[in-house]
Amino acid sequence: MVSIPSKAPRQSLTVIDNRTGQAYEVPITHNSVLATDIKKIKAPAGQDRAEDETEQGLRVYDPAYMNTAVITSRITYINGLDGILRYRGYPIQQLVKKSNFLETAYLLLYGELPTKSQYDNWNNEIMHHTFIHSDIENMFKTFRYDSHPMAMLSSAFATMGAFAPEANPSLAGQKLYTNAAKGDMEALKVLDKQILRIIGKAPTLAAASYRMRQGRPFNRPAQGLSYTGNFLYLLDYLSGHEYQPHPVLEKALDTLFILHADHEVNCSTATVLQVGSSLVDPYSVVAAGCSALYGPSHGGASESAIRMLMEIGSPENVPAFMEKVEKRERVLVGFGHRVYKNVDPRSTAIRELAEEVFEVTGRNKLLDTAMTLADYARKSEFMKSRNLYPNVDFFSGLIYQAMGIPLDVFPVLFAVPRCVGWLAHWRQMMLNPAGVKIWRPRQLYLGEGERDYVETADRKENPKASVFDAPVQVSHGGDSKRMELATYKDERGQTWGKSKL
Incomplete structure (x- = not known):
């Protein structure tokens, strides 16, 4: 992306479509642009596949909604960088x-x-x-x-x-x-x-x-x-x-x-x-x-976080577990958040709450392991570089377990x-005065283009097929084995036995 300075700043985005040379000015409202404005950027079909629907306008591809606002809301505000809720x-x-x-x-x-x-x-x-x-x-x-x-x-x-x-x-x-x-x-x-x-x-x-x-x-x-x-x-x-x-x-x-x-x-x-x-x-x-x-x-x-702490067992086992995490052999639960790139403000409140609960219930046996893990995360360059801080699930599970709540x-x-x-x-x-539109996300279709139906006798197995391209063999219970060995007639009067199953 190239940054072009403007002499007259205004709340808009200028987009030049290099396919056509056409320039578009897209309004910016609340630091956002409308996806339907992006759809106005069109080009004639060229080297694209027909399934790309180029002439119908540019689409916004955002896997897992990493940067897509789907509603306007007055309810909850989160600033993940500064840890605000x-x-x-x-x-x-x-x-x-x-x-x-x-x-x-x-x-x-x-x-x-x-x-x-x-x-x-x-x-x-x-x-x-x-x-x-x-x-x-x-x-x-x-x-x-x-x-x-x-x-x-x-x-x-x-x-x-x-x-x-x-x-x-x-x-x-x-x-x-x-x-x-x-x-x-x-x-x-x-x-x-x-x-x-x-x-x-x-x-x-x-x-x-x-x-x-x-x-x-x-x-x-x-x-x-x-x-x-x-x-x-x-x-x-x-x-x-x-x-x-x-x-x-x-x-x-x-x-x-x-x-x-x-x-x-x-x-x-x-x-x-x-x-x-x-x-x-x-x-x-x-x-x-x-x-x-x-x-x-x-x-x-929170349930997964407690199970992880139970598996680690004791504080001295934390370094070995974290070695596996850094090698991507294990998943670390209770750290990091999709939104927060700083300390989860809820986890701070829960840490204070935990001490009050432990005075009544007794100290959770996993707390020392949890605190050692949190201290390791605070000092680890691996964790800091990835903004992995304890989140709300890490400490809430400790409180629930101390209160005797099953996992x-x-x-x-x-x-x-x-x-x-x-x-x-x-x-x-x-209560939206403009009414409610049914949510219907778009997709980018990457599958096969149009092809003709193949009769059964003419079909061949795909030599490039992987294990994901057909059902895997599943195991059955003992009753299935007994039925396989039995002989019976189906609703059409046809006889079935082991040789036909």
Whole structure:
């Protein structure tokens, strides 16, 4: 790229297409250019393939959205170079010290910190919507005893949509939610009621997935406890009266919920917006978000980080493990971030929180290994050159483990607060006055050009084919072996036996 100085700076980009000699002036707004403006740069078909569609305009190729803004938003701001995270303009550090999760949830969804009366009403409404239908409890009981809690939670959110037909645009009308942007108060009521339902019921569903995994009966939501206090009750209560969670653990969980509530257009939020752009109901949207969050590169990272620390075992094993990392023989989990090229501001808050929790629960046995690993990363040129600093997953897993949370429940604890961020972005999309366009990314097609169908008898195996170009041989269970040895007739009366299978 050549830099050409201009005597008269203006908010635009001048592009010269060397294929045609044509110059284009592309407006710059908020330090961005419209991809559709780039599409105006066209050239006649030349040496390109027909599939490159040259005459239809230039396309922007951006694998994994490395530098593509897909929405305008007023919710969360991240500056990865300086390690800044703000919810609606408020620094995350201030919210962690002064706010609570439900207040922060209101802020993310509605743009301002609530007044006392607004907060009291908000809190009452959320806690009023904590119960789930008994048939959803029965749905949980259909899972295998060893099902992953996140798989159960994803299914539970999708199931909830079946219990609210009035909230389904496929049944109640395509513009059920988008009409709210035009001032339709009934549509806005339906929209906000689903938000109350999802935030209120998320801890109940999450706790049910945990209790199912433990083989314990489900608890009913408790009255008079805080949002996170009620969640701990749903997780842990067995018998007795006047249950009260430990205040340090209750506060710690509330703080972790604030830190995990939103993080701009991450993988799961992008999934929520992609799915939401089809105008499907919000329960399906949140279920899709859970499925994205489930992955080990996203919400499952804290679980993976603890498993890595357990494998390392002790501080003296850190150098040998890091040698393998630097040789790219092992993957380092809990360090680095797609956005942050500096210290993750959430990890700083969590480190302080960890000490408070350890005073109550006892020091996590993995902490010394974790701190040795973090110190190694701080001094290592390999790590510094790649901007690999501890992220939120590295320390949150230590706290969850110290609190006695099983590893496979970690992503569930991530999903409960992240519902707020997902819903805030979904609500913002539904209330866009310009309407909602379905997301439909483009691709660069690199496959075969047009070719004619080949009859079966004339086909030959591709001599350049690799292991990826056909199904691999899969193993079958013992019942398949027995069926292979048996003889039977199919529905057409044809006899089958070992020689024909």
